[in-house]
Amino acid sequence: MREFAGFTPAEQRYIKRSLDIGLSRSDAFKLWGTTTSESNAIRRQYVAYQDLKVLRDLIPETGGIGEVExxxxxxxxxxxxxxxQEKLSSFSAFRFLYERLLGPEARPYLPAAFCAAAALPQIRPQHRKTLLQSLSEAAATAxxxxxxxxxxxxxxxxxxEAA
Structure with a gap:
């Protein structure tokens, strides 16, 4: 909980919404779709997250290179x-989300996936810099x-309800 509390409000909101979508916890459109653009983003996220079940099954139990590929x-x-989406601004927030979406078995693969994704040209250069600088040496070389x-x-x- 302490780690989550340290994330920005935008990161917290995106993580909660992503978990609702990725774990099929609730109807994200009802909870999070406050605007048309937000509803469109949720729709794209539902499509992108269709691979989560396949990804969970692909996590290798052994170190076979074909499985990793x-x-x-x-x-x-x-x-x-x-x-x-520019809602996650650090490796910590990314790892927090993905270890919940995919399970603890995915942890060893998250630094590599994060670095590769953050370094791609689809990510705006300034955001790319922020993301890559957020990966600590300890996390990269664990x-x-x-x-x-x-x-x-x-x-x-x-x-x-909270009030």
Whole structure:
């Protein structure tokens, strides 16, 4: 929870919306579609996130290079979609979202997918710089990753209900 609280309000909102879409938790159009442009963005995200189930199944249990090749291509394509929205401004926010969308088994592949996606020309140069500078040396060179499943999944809270 502490890590999530450190994200910008835009990152928090995008992560919650993405989890609603990617995990089929609720109708994102009802919760998040406050404007026509937001509804259009949600529609594009539903289409982009159709590969999530396939991605979860592609995460290799062994280090086979063929399996990694299939996973990383699809993972980069999805990461480009999310990073191009310019709602996620750091590797931490990206990792937080993707380890919940894909599970803890995906963690070792996230720095590579993030770097590859952030370096592509689809990402605006200034945003590309911000993203790439957010990846710490420790995250990029981690010798091992935890296989513990995330326990905190942030959700939409209606301000009226909270008050």
């Amino acid at each position: 299939r996973l990383i291509g699809k993972l980069i394509r999805l990461a480009v979609f999310d990073l191009d 010798p091992a990753w935890s296989d513990t499943a995330p326990r905190f999944y942030p959700e939409f809270i209606d301000d009226v």
